[in-house]
Each structure stands twice: as structure tokens, then as C-alpha cells.
Amino acid sequence: MNTITFTNENKTIQAENGENLLILMRRAGFKPDAPCGGNGKCGKCKVTLGDGSTVLACQTKIEGDLTITDIHGTPQDAQILMDASIPAGKKAAAVPRDNEIGEAQEKIPVSGPMLREKKVTVRPCPNGESISDWTRFAEGVGEPVKVDPRVSSKVGRMARGNGGTVYAVLFGNEVMDVYPESRDCYAAAFDIGTTTVAGYLLRLIRAGEEEDSEKTEPCVVTTDSCMNPQAQYGADVINRANYALENGMEEISACIHAAIQKLLDSMADKAGISTEDIFLISVAGNTCMHHLFLGIDVDSLVHAPYNPAVSDPMILRASDYELKAHEKTRLLMIPNIAGFVGADTVACLVATGLAEQEDWTLLIDIGTNGEMVLGRNHKMLACSTAAGPSFEGAGISCGMRGSAGAISKVVWADDHWECGVIGDGKARGICGSGLLDLAAELLRSGQMDEYGELDESPLVLTDGEHSENGKPVTFEQKDVRQLQLAKAAIASGIHLLAKKQGIGIDEIRTVWLAGAFGSFLSPESACRIGLIPEELNGRITAVGNAAGEGAKMVLTDAQMWEYAESISKESGFLELAAMPEFQDRFVDELMFPE
Amino acid sequence: MSAILEELAGLVAAGKAKIVPGKVQEALDAGEAPIDTLNCMIGAMDVVGERFKNNEIFVPEMLIAARAMKKGVEVLKPMLAEEGGVNAGKVIIGTVAGDLHDIGKNLVSMMIESAGFEVIDLGVDVPAEKFVETYRANPDTKIIACSALLTTTMPSLRDTVALINEQDFRKDIKVMVGGAPITAEFAAEIGADAYTEDAASAAAKAKELVA
Numbered sequence: 086m087n088t089i090t091f092t093n094e095n096k097t098i099q100a101e102n103g104e105n106l107l108i109l110m111r112r113a114g115f116k117p118d119a120p121c122g123g124n125g126k127c128g129k130c131k132v133t134l135g136d137g138s139t140v141l142a143c144q145t146k147i148e149g150d151l152t153i154t155d156i157h158g159t160p161q162d163a164q165i166l167m168d169a170s171i172p173a174g175k176k177a178a179a180v181p182r183d184n185e186i187g188e189a190q191e192k193i194p195v196s197g198p199m200l201r202e203k204k205v206t207v208r209p210c211p212n213g214e215s216i217s218d219w220t221r222f223a224e225g226v227g228e229p230v231k232v233d234p235r236v237s238s239k240v241g242r243m244a245r246g247n248g249g250t251v252y253a254v255l256f257g258n259e260v261m262d263v264y265p266e267s268r269d270c271y272a273a274a275f276d277i278g279t280t281t282v283a284g285y286l287l288r289l290i291r292a293g294e295e296e297d298s299e300k301t302e303p304c305v306v307t308t309d310s311c312m313n314p315q316a317q318y319g320a321d322v323i324n325r326a327n328y329a330l331e332n333g334m335e336e337i338s339a340c341i342h343a344a345i346q347k348l349l350d351s352m353a354d355k356a357g358i359s360t361e362d363i364f365l366i367s368v369a370g371n372t373c374m375h376h377l378f379l380g381i382d383v384d385s386l387v388h389a390p391y392n393p394a395v396s397d398p399m400i401l402r403a404s405d406y407e408l409k410a411h412e413k414t415r416l417l418m419i420p421n422i423a424g425f426v427g428a429d430t431v432a433c434l435v436a437t438g439l440a441e442q443e444d445w446t447l448l449i450d451i452g453t454n455g456e457m458v459l460g461r462n463h464k465m466l467a468c469s470t471a472a473g474p475s476f477e478g479a480g481i482s483c484g485m486r487g488s489a490g491a492i493s494k495v496v497w498a499d500d501h502w503e504c505g506v507i508g509d510g511k512a513r514g515i516c517g518s519g520l521l522d523l524a525a526e527l528l529r530s531g532q533m534d535e536y537g538e539l540d541e542s543p544l545v546l547t548d549g550e551h552s553e554n555g556k557p558v559t560f561e562q563k564d565v566r567q568l569q570l571a572k573a574a575i576a577s578g579i580h581l582l583a584k585k586q587g588i589g590i591d592e593i594r595t596v597w598l599a600g601a602f603g604s605f606l607s608p609e610s611a612c613r614i615g616l617i618p619e620e621l622n623g624r625i626t627a628v629g630n631a632a633g634e635g636a637k638m639v640l641t642d643a644q645m646w647e648y649a650e651s652i653s654k655e656s657g658f659l660e661l662a663a664m665p666e667f668q669d670r671f672v673d674e675l676m677f678p679e
Numbered sequence: 680m681s682a683i684l685e686e687l688a689g690l691v692a693a694g695k696a697k698i699v700p701g702k703v704q705e706a707l708d709a710g711e712a713p714i715d716t717l718n719c720m721i722g723a724m725d726v727v728g729e730r731f732k733n734n735e736i737f738v739p740e741m742l743i744a745a746r747a748m749k750k751g752v753e754v755l756k757p758m759l760a761e762e763g764g765v766n767a768g769k770v771i772i773g774t775v776a777g778d779l780h781d782i783g784k785n786l787v788s789m790m791i792e793s794a795g796f797e798v799i800d801l802g803v804d805v806p807a808e809k810f811v812e813t814y815r816a817n818p819d820t821k822i823i824a825c826s827a828l829l830t831t832t833m834p835s836l837r838d839t840v841a842l843i844n845e846q847d848f849r850k851d852i853k854v855m856v857g858g859a860p861i862t863a864e865f866a867a868e869i870g871a872d873a874y875t876e877d878a879a880s881a882a883a884k885a886k887e888l889v890a
């Protein structure tokens with residue numbers, strides 16, 4: 086046994102010979118930054134040892150006692166976008182169901198609210214008859230409900246002590262619980278992103294609502310968010326999946342369950358309610374987040390042909406996934422479309438009503454995976470473009486996520502750079518929206534040609550004197566190359582989707598940008614550098630966290646839940662990797678527009 | 680180098696695919712030996728590769744230059760064949776099973792070709808056995824090169840190299856591996872002979888390996 090000492094953190098742990106330092110650090114409860122998943126490629130897991138040398142933790146095997154004086158990185162914070170701003174217009178319409186829900190599936194209401202409260206009069210049992218409490222309760226409900234031992238055990242006594250009245254909370258034909266009084270009933274929606282997790286607490290039913298003539302609409306009571314704790318196992322979905330394949334699902338699943346529970350608790354706390362009043366939980370996330378959350382094997386997801394293990398919508402029991410809310414809380418898993426087009430995209434489609442648009446509309450979630458959908462009138466085609474994490478600052482020399490200290494806006498003022506910094510403090514690095522502005526300005530001012538060659542490299546955006554940590558914020562030739570790869574991937578996706586839908590780029594009337602990056606970037610810069618085709622300049626609107634919005638919508642209205650399913654089945658999927666013309670397009674798009 | 684060859688080198692580097700064949704012919708007509716003309720273009724591609732490595736140019740320029748080179752080589756081919764060729768040897772290349780990324784591999788393939796090798800490109804999603812079978816059909820192969828771009832196809836790369844390493848012909852060939860997630864350590868661990876970070880160094884390494 087060797088003793089490993091972390092001096093800064095004041096912690097020592099024991100380790101066997103041959104143990105990997107990065108794994109050890111996770112075991113010690115640190116959350117080391119390991120974007121490349123321990124491949125030795127990203128350099129972010131650097132630590133300083135007692136002798137002053139620095140090593141990559143992921144490449145270090147324990148061979149004796151070791152002192153670590155500095156753990157350099159912890160996963161960076163990111164700005165988390167909670168709000169959505171969906172343009173008004175045609176929204177999702179009811180879709181007639183053609184197929185009956187299979188036996189095994191839970192019956193949910195065909196229309197109307199997902200969760201209902203019903204005031205139920207339980208008639209007393211006439212003397213001489215022996216009609217069960219449940220039967221008389223069910224009569225009072227007035228619609229077929231599934232018999233439930235837990236409810237039947239308390240409903241008789243509750244009714245007798247309450248003048249024959251109970252309030253039943255119903256989810257489809259399921260009685261979630263009965264109460265002596267009408268009460269507020271809640272649900273929680275989660276958008277589990279690869280980087281961030283957003284949670285929303287919704288009040289679906291207001292106490293006394295049934296007596297009121299006016300019905301109160303469901304509303305968001307509070308929200309909360311956190312970084313996805315799985316980040317310590319790798320920045321992108323492939324590295325996460327790889328970790329699960331190599332080390333089993335347990336750890337990586339458990340850590341997201343714990344994060345969700347924490348958000349449930351904190352939101353309940355903020356709202357001053359008990360988590361037992363939360364009856365429904367919906368989850369939107371990309372296919373990998375979806376699978377990892379459910380503990381479903383990700384093998385098929387990360388090897389060609391990259392199909393999900395399951396795409397269907399699922400209604401499960403939250404308690405089976407280590408979530409503590411009400412004992413019977415249901416977990417609504419929004420369906421996926423394909424391996425890399427997941428429930429988050431479906432949720433965006435639900436929220437925006439893209440399928441209902443009469444003009445060609447493009448929805449893009451610009452991120453590591455760059456999912457996009459092009460469609461109109463229920464003719465939808467989706468693809469995923471693997472842009473890589475450059476827009477999140479990874480792989481860019483002074484890159485960082487869009488959080489405090491990041492240069493997010495850049496203007497070339499004839500002889501110097503003017504930089505807008507998030508939080509208005511000093512600059513520490515540059516984030517995605519800053520990169521787009523910078524490239525656009527470099528092109529405009531002729532300091533970079535269409536091949537991406539810089540006149541000067543590195544160029545200094547903010548010098549050491551004015552930066553946060555005394556180090557200048559710079560931009561180099563190799564950063565342009567990363568940007569070119571990422572932008573070419575997205576742009577090629579857009580072009581090939583249009584081609585497959587048989588339309589010209591100009592026929593796309595509207596572009597909706599979903600997600601945090603899409604909300605902060607300048608559409609003009611995006612078009613100037615050809616990330617989005619220049620023809621579409623002026624047609625771009627940010628829709629905010631549409632995935633979160635969709636996750637909320639499926640909780641409130643049964644039609645929306647069904648709509649999510651039909652949309653996910655309707656949407657086609659285009660596998661770019663299988664298109665021989667991808668490479669030519671990609672290489673063309675690597676260049677900047679003149 | 681003669682003025683005309685210098686000019687040719689410039690045209691290749693600039694990717695003038697339309698003009699290069701004519702210029703090659705011009706050089707030959709002016710009495711340049713086919714082999715010298717070829718070496719001139721190889722030299723030009725070396726410079727291109729070096730600039731790529733230093734980030735001065737990028738994928739499009741490199742592809743354009745490689746295309747121009749290819750056009751020039753087509754003119755030379757019949758003559759070189761007569762002279763017995765300058766074939767540095769055969770290289771089998773492919774992206775490993777489960778992986779469909781091929782842009783990087785194509786660049787490597789072009790650069791290796793530009794360095795005078797004959798390349799058999801097996802494409803993407805290549806099963807390990809296919810590399811072995813292709814060798815059996817081409818026993819004069821000098822190098823097998825495998826590309827992997829996904830963390831999750833690194834095991835597939837490992838299996839591929841393992842299978843090659845089991846073969847009786849292993850001592851007669853060199854195995855090169857590469858791709859964004861691959862490191863020199865990983866290459867050594869799985870028993871490959873060489874890893875390089877980019878296409879230009881891959882070509883240089885290939886030459887070194889067969890020297």
C-alpha cells in the first residue's frame with residue numbers, strides 16, 4: 086500500500102501499486118477534469134507533484150508514495166440556459182392515434198391534463214352487504230381505474246373520517262394516491278445535457294381547483310440546475326459511453342441519479358413543498374444521456390451503425406432509478422429518434438412545433454454533436470454532425486466555456502480588439518460566441534484569408550496586464566483549424582439535409598437555434614464564417630432551452646406526450662457518415678466564404 | 680533543379696491540377712528524366728506536408744495539392760513503369776471496424792502515395808481479417824496502416840493490430856496506426872510499430888520504416 090497525499094485539499098488516501106492516479110482521484114471524491122476520458126490526449130488532467138514536476142494523472146500509475154501539490158483543473162462551469170423563447174405560430178396539433186398502446190404500456194389519458202385531481206364521494210357500505218372500500222371508491226371515481234392495494238388500504242378509513250369525501254390524484258387509469266383534502270400537485274421536468282442539467286418544478290394542480298370555476302394553468306414554480314457530474318468521466322458522449330463500457334454502468338448512472346435527486350430536493354425546498362408531492366418526472370436528453378440515466382447498455386450506441394438500444398417512449402417508476410419523490414412517481418422518458426438524435430431533439434420539436442410549419446424550417450442545436458432537423462408539414466429529416474467541442478472552448482488554446490471571464494463578443498476597431506467579457510470582469514479566455522465573432526472580424530478586416538490563414542499568429546486579444554490571471558488571451562493558427570472543422574461539420578449537415586429534402590438552401594425560411602450556445606452567438610458572425618449558410622442571414626431566431634420547454638410540455642398535456650411519440654417516429658434520420666458526398670462537401674465547407 | 684521543375688513544384692504546391700499535367704509533359708519534352716520529374720513533385724508534396732504540419736495550410740489546400748500531384752503522376756506512370764518504377768512499396772490502409780471516419784485516413788493515403796508508395800485503400804469499417812486477407816493477396820506489401828477516430832473504436836484498432844501480430848508474415852511488414860484519439864503510448868501498447876500525429880509525418884515515417 087502506498088500513501089497518496091493531496092496537500093492543497095488536505096487529504097490522503099491509500100493506493101495499491103499500479104493504480105491509475107486519475108481513477109484514484111475520482112475515488113478520493115475529487116472531480117478531476119478529464120475531457121478526453123483518460124486517453125492522454127487533452128492534457129487537462131494535469132497535476133503537480135511534490136517534486137515540482139507536472140504529470141497527466143490519467144497516464145500516471147502509482148508506484149510508491151506520492152504527493153500532489155496541485156490539481157489544476159476541475160470541470161469548468163458553464164452558463165446554463167433555463168428559459169425558452171419559442172416564436173408564436175402554429176403549434177403542435179393533436180395527432181390521431183392509429184395504433185393502440187400495447188398491453189404492457191401504461192394507459193395514459195388520451196387527452197387533457199396528464200395529472201388530474203378528482204373529488205370522490207365514497208358511499209358508505211350498506212349494512213348487510215359487503216362491498217369493498219375499493220369498489221365503492223372506484224364507483225365514486227366514475228371511470229375505470231386500476232385496483233391498487235396501497236390506496237384501498239387507506240381509502241375506506243379516510244372517507245369515513247372525512248364525511249365520505251376523498252381527493253384522488255389520477256394519472257391515466259392509475260390512482261396515484263388519495264388525500265382527505267385537495268392539494269397542490271407537482272411535476273418535475275429535466276433536460277439532461279452532456280454538460281449541464283436543467284430542472285423545472287411545475288405545479289400541475291392547484292389545491293381547490295376543482296371547486297373553482299376558473300381552471301389554473303400549470304405553471305413553473307421554480308427551477309434549478311447543475312453541471313452534469315458525469316463530466317469527470319469525459320467531456321463528450323463517446324468518452325462517457327466508453328467509460329461505462331469499460332467500468333460498468335453503475336457509477337456513471339448513479340452519479341446522474343444523485344444529481345437529479347439533488348435538484349428535486351433543492352427545488353422542493355425552494356418551493357416549500359415535499360418531494361412527495363411530485364408525481365411525475367420527465368426526462369429529455371441526448372440518446373447517450375438517456376441510456377446512461379436508465380442504465381441501458383450503450384454498446385450499440387457507440388459502434389457502427391450507432392443505433393440506440395431503445396427509442397420508444399417509456400413510463401417507468403422513478404423509485405426504480407433511485408429517485409425519491411412520491412412512492413408512485415412516474416418517470417416519463419421522452420423517446421429518441423436515432424443514435425445521435427435523442428429525446429432532447431424530440432423535446433425541441435414538441436416545444437417549437439416544427440412539424441406544423443408550412444415553410445421549410447431548420448432547427449439546430451449547435452453543440453458537440455450538432456443535432457439538426459429540417460422539415461415542414463410533418464416531413465422531417467434529422468441528422469447529427471459531430472462538430473466536436475470547440476464551440477465549448479475545448480481544443481482552443483485560450484478556449485473556455487461561456488462563463489464568467491470568457492470573451493463572448495469581439496470587434497476589430499481598426500487597430501485593436503475590443504472584447505466583451507461575460508460578467509464584465511477581466512478576460513480569462515474566449516468562448517464559442519467570441520470565437521465566431523473573432524473569425525468573422527478577421528475575415529472582414531482581411532487579417533485571415535478564406536483558407537483560414539492568419540496574417541499573424543498568435544494574435545493577442547487581451548494582454549497579460551488586462552487579463553484575469555496575468556496571462557494574455559491569444560488566438561492561434563491551430564485554433565482556426567479547430568474552428569474550421571467544427572463549422573464545416575455543421576454547415577455540411579445543413580447542406581446535405583437540404584439536398585436530401587430536395588430543396589435549395591434559400592428555400593429554408595426560418596432557422597431556430599436551440600440551446601445555450603445558439604442563444605449567445607451572433608447570427609451575423611455565424612453566417613459570415615459560413616457556419617450557417619449566408620443565405621439564411623436574417624432568418625435566424627434563438628429559441629433558448631427548447632428541450633427543457635418540451636420536457637415541461639409533455640408533463641402538462643397528454644396530447645403532448647403522444648405528440649412526442651408520433652413526432653419521434655415520423656422524423657427521418659440521415660446518416661451523414663454513410664453519404665459518399667459528405668467528404669467533398671465537408672472539405673468545401675472547411676473554407677470560409679470570401 | 681531546372682527552372683521548369685521548380686515551376687512544376689510550385690504548381691503542385693499551389694494545387695493547379697489543370698496545369699500540372701501539361702507542365703510535366705513540358706518538362707519531359709525538355710529532357711528531364713521521368714524519375715527526376717517525379718522526385719520534384721514528391722519534394723513539392725513534402726513541403727506541402729510540412730506546411731500542413733505547421734498549421735500553415737489545412738485540409739482543403741493539402742487535398743488540392745495532392746490532386747494536382749496525382750494528375751501529374753498519371754502522365755508519368757507509363758514511363759515510370761517502363762523504367763521499372765520508383766515504387767517504394769505497397770501500403771495497405773483502412774479505417775478499422777466500427778468506424779466510418781475517413782477524411783484523415785484519405786489524407787494519409789494521399790501523402791503516402793505522394794511519397795512514392797502504391798496504396799491499397801480498403802476504405803472504412805474494415806474488419807481485421809480484411810487487412811490480413813489483403814496482405815495475403817499482396818505479399819509484397821511493406822506496411823499496413825490503420826486509422827481510428829473514435830475512442831470507442833480504439834479497441835477495434837487493438838484487435839486489428841493483434842490479429843496482424845499473430846500472422847506469420849508479421850516480421851515482413853510494419854504496422855502504422857493513427858487517428859485523433861491515438862497516442863504513441865497506445866500504439867506501443869497494442870504492438871504497432873509506429874504512430875504519427877499527422878499525414879505529413881505519416882509519409883515520412885513510412886519512408887523511414889521501409890528504408
Ligand code: B12
Nearest residue numbers: 471473662779780781782783826829830857858859877878
Ligand atoms: C468530420 C467528422 C465526422 C464526419 C465524418 C465524415 C467522414 N467521411 O470522415 C461525420 C459527420 C459523418 C461524423 C460522424 C460521427 N462522428 Co465525427 N467527427 C468529425 C470531425 C468534425 C472532424 C474529423 C476529421 O475529419 N478531421 C480532419 C482530419 C484531417 O483529421 P484526422 O481525422 O484526425 O486525421 C489526421 C490524423 O489523426 C492522422 N491520422 C488519421 N488516420 C491516420 C492513420 C495513420 C496510420 C496515421 C499514421 C495517421 C493518421 O493524420 C490525419 C491528417 O493529418 C471530428 C471533430 C473534430 N473537430 O475533429 C468529429 C469526431 C471525430 N466525431 C465524433 C463522433 C462521436 C462521431 C459519431 C459517432 C457521432 C455523431 N455525432 O454522429 C459519428 C460516427 C461516424 C461513424 N459511423 O464512424 C467524435 C469522436 C469523439 C470521441 N471521443 O471519440 C469527434 C471527435 C467529435 C466529438 N468530439 O464529438 N464525424
Ligand code: FES
Nearest residue numbers: 123125128130143
Ligand atoms: S489527458 Fe488525461 S484526461 Fe485527457
